[in-house]
Structure formats: C-alpha cells, structure tokens
Amino acid sequence: EIALTQSPATLSVSPGDTATLSCRASQPVRSHLSWFQQRPGQAPRILIYGASTRATSIPARFSGSGSGTEFTLTISGLQSEDSALYYCQQYDDWPRTFGQGTKVEI
Amino acid sequence: EVQLEESGGGLQQAGGSLRLSCETSGFTFSSYDMNWVRQAPGKGLEWISHISASGSSIEYADSVKGRFTISRDYAKKSLNLQMESLRAEDTAVYYCVRDQGYYDSSGYPRYYMDVWGKGTTVIVSS
Numbered sequence: 001e002i003a004l005t006q007s008p009a010t011l012s013v014s015p016g017d018t019a020t021l022s023c024r025a026s027q028p029v030r031s032h033l034s035w036f037q038q039r040p041g042q043a044p045r046i047l048i049y050g051a052s053t054r055a056t057s058i059p060a061r062f063s064g065s066g067s068g069t070e071f072t073l074t075i076s077g078l079q080s081e082d083s084a085l086y087y088c089q090q091y092d093d094w095p096r097t098f099g100q101g102t103k104v105e106i
Numbered sequence: 107e108v109q110l111e112e113s114g115g116g117l118q119q120a121g122g123s124l125r126l127s128c129e130t131s132g133f134t135f136s137s138y139d140m141n142w143v144r145q146a147p148g149k150g151l152e153w154i155s156h157i158s159a160s161g162s163s164i165e166y167a168d169s170v171k172g173r174f175t176i177s178r179d180y181a182k183k184s185l186n187l188q189m190e191s192l193r194a195e196d197t198a199v200y201y202c203v204r205d206q207g208y209y210d211s212s213g214y215p216r217y218y219m220d221v222w223g224k225g226t227t228v229i230v231s232s
Contacts, residue, residue: 049218
C-alpha cells in the first residue's frame with residue numbers, strides 16, 4: 001500500500017499570503033495524484049488531478065506540481081474561504097490512498 | 107448538473123447489516139466508474155471500494171474486504187454498498203464518488219475521483 005505523508009499538519013497564514021502544502025509518497029506514483037479541499041461540514045471537492053491540472057472551475061491561484069514521490073499544492077493570494085482541510089490522494093495503484101490532510105487556517 | 111445523493115445510513119448494532127444507495131443524475135451512469143469513500147468522525151478520508159463502468163472490475167480496501175459488497179443498478183442509475191458484519195470502526199460518513207477518465211502523459215487512460223455526494227452517516231454501536 002502506498003502511504004502519503006502530508007506536511008505541515010497545520011498552516012496558519014494571513015489573507016493574501018501564499019501557502020505551500022507538501023505531499024510525499026512512499027513509492028513513486030508518477031503524476032497520478034489529486035488534491036482535494038474539504039471545508040468544515042462539507043464533502044471534499046477536487047482541486048487538482050494529474051498532479052498539476054486544475055479541475056473545472058478551480059481558480060488559477062490553486063496550482064499543483066511534482067512527480068514521482070514529491071508533490072506540492074500552492075495556493076496564492078489566500079482568501080478567507082480557503083480555510084479548509086486539504087488532502088492529497090494517489091490513484092497510481094490499488095488501494096487508492098489519501099494523505100492525512102493539512103489544515104489551512106486563515 | 108451532475109448530482110450524487112446517498113441514502114441508507116443510520117444506527118446499527120455491531121454485527122448487523124446496512125445497505126447504502128447513491129442515486130445519480132446529470133450524467134450517463136453506465137459510462138463512469140464509481141467509488142465509495144468514508145470518513146470517520148474527526149478523521150481523514152479512506153477509499154473503500156471501486157466498481158468499473160461495466161461492473162466487471164471491483165476493488166476493495168482490506169478493511170472492508172469480505173464484509174462489504176459494491177454493486178450498481180443500471181435501470182435505477184444507482185450505486186449500492188451492502189455492508190455486513192458491521193464493526194464500531196465502520197462508523198463514518200460514507201461518500202459516493204464518481205471517477206473521471208483522462209489520458210496521462212504516456213497515453214494510458216487514468217481515472218481520478220471528481221464529483222462527490224454529500225454523504226450519509228453510518229453509526230455502529232458496540
């Protein structure tokens with residue numbers, strides 16, 4: 001099973017800042033990685049797939065990068081609505097696995 | 107608009123059974139792979155099962171293998187999860203999630219989870 005480790009666990013930032021979230025895989029997953037945002041009390045929503053492709057209707061201030069075992073989600077020009085949990089998830093192999101999440105506090 | 111709506115959650119005793127359903131609309135159900143993902147209270151996300159568009163390919167997480175059965179009803183355009191031998195650790199919000207296909211840089215088809223339902227809550231009492 002591929003383990004995903006996210007860091008940091010919590011990120012405290014100010015509006016307008018840039019947040020950088022990391023996700024490390026225990027073995028290579030090529031570019032088969034997604035990022036999800038989960039606001040309190042809501043279902044997750046897809047932000048990024050294929051490590052760097054924004055999903056439909058996702059603002060350009062969300063960007064993803066990386067390949068293999070190291071991945072990054074960057075959120076620029078942070079807004080209050082970006083306060084949420086962020087999860088990475090790999091779909092390179094079964095079982096699909098998620099990271100434990102990074103909480104972004106604004 | 108693509109919509110997924112889960113139902114069937116509730117309170118069940120350990121050892122009991124529950125059947126979850128996910129009604130779908132706004133897309134051609136028979137053309138998409140589907141998944142169940144759960145989230146225990148205050149915890150992260152856990153993928154638990156996948157079924158291909160045709161129903162011919164099924165995957166389970168080890169935590170539910172042999173106890174849960176995923177299926178799909180094409181006439182009703184619904185996804186189902188039959189849960190048996192429930193345990194306290196099965197307590198969670200259960201999400202129905204659609205897969206979306208694309209071609210990766212090597213030209214191979216890949217599938218990522220795109221649309222999520224709002225979830226249904228399962229509580230297993232011990």
